[in-house]
Amino acid sequence: MSKAANTRLTILHKAFELIYTKGYQTTSIDEIIATTQVTKGAFYYHFKTKDEMGIAIIEEILKPTMQENFIKPTEASQNPVEDFYNMISYLLLEDPFLQVKYGCPVGNLTQEMTPWNNRFSEALAELVDLWKKKIINSIEKGKESGLIRKDVVGEQVAFFILSGYWGIRNFGKLQNDNSSYLVYLKELKVYLNGLK
Amino acid sequence: MSKAANTRLTILHKAFELIYTKGYQTTSIDEIIATTQVTKGAFYYHFKTKDEMGIAIIEEILKPTMQENFIKPTEASQNPVEDFYNMISYLLLEDPFLQVKYGCPVGNLTQEMTPWNNRFSEALAELVDLWKKKIINSIEKGKESGLIRKDVVGEQVAFFILSGYWGIRNFGKLQNDNSSYLVYLKELKVYLNGLK
DNA sequence: CATAAAAAATACTAGTTAGTATGAAAAAGC
C-alpha cells in the first residue's frame, strides 16, 4: 500500500473509533488529526469535507466489516434459526470491537445523521438493506428445507430481528452492562423457536 | 402560572422540540433563545447550565408525557396483548407529536448522551424503568387472568417489546416513511399472539 | 409609595469549529 493510501486509511480507522465512542458531530477534525498525527493539510487533501470522510467510513469501513463479520459466516449454514441467534449473540456478547457502552456504530450513525443528511441516509440504508436481504434469504431457504414454517413472512421477521438488535443496544448503553443483553437473548430464542 | 414560570416552561418546550428534531449537542443555546424570544440572561437565570436544562426536559416534559400518554391509558384495561399492540401502534402511527423522521425522543437522547453524561443516563434509565415495570406488571396480571401463558417471562417480554420499538424507530428514520412500521407491526402481532 | 428581591436584558469573553491559502517536501515520470 502506498504511503498516501496508508494515511488515508489511518484517518478513516481512527476517525471511526472516535465517532463510535463520541458521536459524529462531537468528533472534531482537530481531534482526529491530533490522534492520527496527521496534519490538517493531509486531512483535507484526502477528504474535501468532514461529511465526505463520514461517508467514506460507511463505505470503506462499516460495509466491508459487516460483510466479513456477520454476513459471510452465515453463508454456508443451513439452519436460519440457529444462525440468527448466533449472529445477534455474537454481536452483543463476543465481538471484540463493539462495546456495550457505545452501542451499535450503524445504529448510532443512523440515529444521529439521518434526519438532516441525505448522503448518510442513503449510504446507511444501503448497508442495512444488504443485511435485511440476507436475513430474508435465509428464511426462504429455511422454509424450503422445512426448518421454518411456511406461513412465516421473511420481511417481517427481518425487521423484527434487526429492530430488536438496535433497540437492545440502546438499553445496553443506558445501563452500561450486558445484563439486559442476556435477558433479551432469552426472549429472542423463544421468538426464534416460534418460527420453526 | 407566574410569568417567570411561564418563560421557564416556554424554554423547556421549545428546547425539547429543537432537541427532538436536531439532537441535543447540535442544538445551541443561542438557537433556543432565538426561537423562544427569551434573552440569554433569562435563560441562565432559570438554568445554571445547558445540561441542567436537558435534565429538566427529561424530568418535567418527557416523564409526565410518558405517564399521561402511554402508561395511564393501559391502567384500566385487562388484556395485555391487545394493550401492548395498541400502545406501540399508537406511538408509531398516531401520536400527533412524534414524527417518523425524528424517531423516539427518549431513544435519541439515550443514544446521544448516555455514554458520557451520567446525569442523563440516570434520568433516562429511571424513565425507561417505569415503562418496563408497567409492562411486566401487565404481563403478571395477564398470567393471573389466564390471558397469557404461565411460562412467559415478564422481564424478557418487556425488554423484547421496548427494544423492538426503539429499533424500528431507527428504521423509520432511515427510510423516512412508515412502511417499515407497518411491516414491523404485523410481526409484533404475531409475536404477541404467541404469548397467549 | 418605597424598597428589596426576582426576573430579564445587553454586551462581552475565551475557547472551539470546519475549512482555506499558501508553500514545502516527497514521489513519479521522463
Added chain:
DNA sequence: GCTTTTTCATACTAACTAGTATTTTTTATG
C-alpha cells in the same frame, strides 16, 4: 538529473460555542 504532480505542513479566518459580568426592568411586600 529535472520537472511535474502528488502529498503533506503551517498559519490563518470567520463563525459559532457555552457561559459570565453587569446593568436594568419587573414584581412582590411592607
